[in-house]
Amino acid sequence: MTTLLSLRNVWVEFGDKIVLEKINLDVAAGSFVSIVGPSGAGKSSLLRLVLGQEVPTRGTISLDGTVLPPECGPDRGVVFQRYSVFPHLTALQNTMFGLECAQSPLLARLFGAARRAAQEEATAMLEAVGLGDALHLYPAQLSGGMQQRLAIAQALLKRPRILLLDEPFGALDPGIRADMHLLIRRLWREHALTVIMVTHDIREAFSLGTRVLALDKRRHDPHAPHRYGATVVYDLPLRPREDDEAAPAQAEAEQAPPQRFAV
Amino acid sequence: MRWVNRNMRRNDRMIAGALPILALLVVYLVLAAQRHALNPSDKILPLPDAMARGLSALLFQADPLSGHFLFWTDTLASLERLGLGLGLATLGALVAGLVLGVLPPVRATLGPLVTAIAVIPPIALLPILFIALGLGETAKVALIVVGIAPAMIRDITDHIASLPREQIIKAQTLGASSWQIMIRVALPQAMPRLIQAVRLALGPAWVFLISAEAIASDTGLGYRIFLVRRYLSMDVIIPYVAWIALLAIAMDFALSQASRRAFPWAYGASH
Known part of the structure; x- marks a missing residue:
């Protein structure tokens, strides 16, 4: 497996507060990396670094061997817990947005045949995530789970090299969350995605991921707790992609007790 | 029932909203009539007919x-x-x-x-x-x-x-x-x-x-x-x-x- 994303000696500091320290990480193409850790351990910071929303204080992040510029780009897609879709656009318009930006730099709108092609592509993607009946609804008319499906469709249409999920299912009901797990697994497999997902839910991390990273502080100074940052304390490879495809039933993987993988 | 929970129906709201406006009009008319009773050529609080005449011009x-x-x-x-x-x-x-x-x-x-x-x-x-x-x-x-x-x-x-x-x-x-x-x-x-x-x-x-x-x-x-x-x-x-x-x-x-x-x-x- 080839390394897609690599972080070399990455530090994040705000003033004298150290958030992340000495992160060295290689993410293989096609892997599904779950990141867990206590609140404030810098899980989301790490994700924002890869996304380009934050810049490391030290160290380099490279995608496919090229150092990433300090801003977001279409090579990295993202789904946040909330506010991932545009409230003023319908589901279809939300999904077409990425195509329109790429093909029409000045107006960011398409007309005629190009528009119909984009609509078809977006519709197909929305059907793939189960929103075929909600093409012309605004996000406010969609449930939380449907909004996240829309956000995923929107991101996938740009065919990002890497898909970043920041607690994407954190605000959903347990039942809906199980549906979303099946969806993201299916999309991950069908589109050969590389996914990094931050989550609070340990079970989710283990049932979805091919690799689980736990972030925490290695050391703790009671007099200056901010002087030590979090880093990767556990790096657990769970199963290679091939094994997963051979795995008997998806439901079983969903039910798998996390203890099985505990170190 | 607490006042914060006293929601009014649409019709009641319209009536309630019209009341103060009507009250103000009535007060004005009463005051204007009083002044005109004392001084028929009063200009400060004109009666509606005077306003209609002034405006129609x-x-x-x-x-x-x-x-x-x-x-x-x-x-x-x-x-x-x-x-x-x-x-x-x-x-x-x-x-x-x-x-x-x-x-x-x-x-x-x-x-x-x-x-x-x-x-x-x-x-x-x-x-x-x-x-x-x-x-x-x-x-x-x-x-x-x-x-x-x-x-x-x-x-x-x-x-x-x-x-x-x-x-x-x-x-x-x-x-x-x-x-x-x-x-x-x-x-x-x-x-x-x-x-x-x-x-x-x-x-x-x-x-x-x-x-x-x-x-x-x-x-x-x-x-x-x-x-x-x-x-x-x-x-x-x-x-x-x-x-x-x-x-x-x-x-x-x-x-x-x-x-x-x-x-x-x-x-x-x-x-």
């Missing part, structure tokens, strides 16, 4: 000097100034708000200037406008623009700058440039707020219009009110004020309806 009889029907020329002149002022201020607020709200360097450069202009009382600038632009229409429109635009710019800027960061990030991961974010993400979401800002600016806009007309003009609703004040013509002033109120309410209502029609997503479209 302006409505239906051409002014012997100019040949105009004054009520209509006044209304037209005032609405033209108000419309121009509001239009320019709205356009300016939208463009400036977008640029300031989306682009941090522009916000850092021009934000303090907008704030500084916003704290100057616009009426204090009126002499400068009259000196610089003359006593014509330009100065009056400029007063309205200077009076309401800074507050609108600040409102739109704040609104756009407070759009969830996630949306701006998401747009970038979908390949949007700064320009595309401005016109496809920020602009549409600023529109309902812009209409809201125009509605709030209507009040101040009328104040600046009437002030400018009172000081230097030869036509307009404000001009007429201040002119006939010299003759204690309350029979003209009161209908004019009521007419101004009616125009303002109509504009406010039209804007609010237009916003609901054009931007249903902003009003929590029903599930």
Whole structure:
């Protein structure tokens, strides 16, 4: 497996507060990396670094061997817990947005045949995530789970090299969350995605991921707790992609007790 | 039952809302009748028939000097100034708000200037406008623009700058440039707020219009009110004020309806 994303000696500091320290990480193409850790351990910071929303204080992040510029780009897609879709656009318009930006730099709108092609592509993607009946609804008319499906469709249409999920299912009901797990697994497999997902839910991390990273502080100074940052304390490879495809039933993987993988 | 829970039905709300207005009218009529009982030629609180007579002269009889029907020329002149002022201020607020709200360097450069202009009382600038632009229409429109635009710019800027960061990030991961974010993400979401800002600016806009007309003009609703004040013509002033109120309410209502029609997503479209 080839390394897609690599972080070399990455530090994040705000003033004298150290958030992340000495992160060295290689993410293989096609892997599904779950990141867990206590609140404030810098899980989301790490994700924002890869996304380009934050810049490391030290160290380099490279995608496919090229150092990433300090801003977001279409090579990295993202789904946040909330506010991932545009409230003023319908589901279809939300999904077409990425195509329109790429093909029409000045107006960011398409007309005629190009528009119909984009609509078809977006519709197909929305059907793939189960929103075929909600093409012309605004996000406010969609449930939380449907909004996240829309956000995923929107991101996938740009065919990002890497898909970043920041607690994407954190605000959903347990039942809906199980549906979303099946969806993201299916999309991950069908589109050969590389996914990094931050989550609070340990079970989710283990049932979805091919690799689980736990972030925490290695050391703790009671007099200056901010002087030590979090880093990767556990790096657990769970199963290679091939094994997963051979795995008997998806439901079983969903039910798998996390203890099985505990170190 | 607690008062916070006493919700009224639609019909009851209409009746309750009409009551104070009716009460005010009755109080006025009683006071006016009392004064007229003592002095039949009282001008301070005219009775409705006197107002009708005063107004009909302006409505239906051409002014012997100019040949105009004054009520209509006044209304037209005032609405033209108000419309121009509001239009320019709205356009300016939208463009400036977008640029300031989306682009941090522009916000850092021009934000303090907008704030500084916003704290100057616009009426204090009126002499400068009259000196610089003359006593014509330009100065009056400029007063309205200077009076309401800074507050609108600040409102739109704040609104756009407070759009969830996630949306701006998401747009970038979908390949949007700064320009595309401005016109496809920020602009549409600023529109309902812009209409809201125009509605709030209507009040101040009328104040600046009437002030400018009172000081230097030869036509307009404000001009007429201040002119006939010299003759204690309350029979003209009161209908004019009521007419101004009616125009303002109509504009406010039209804007609010237009916003609901054009931007249903902003009003929590029903599930």
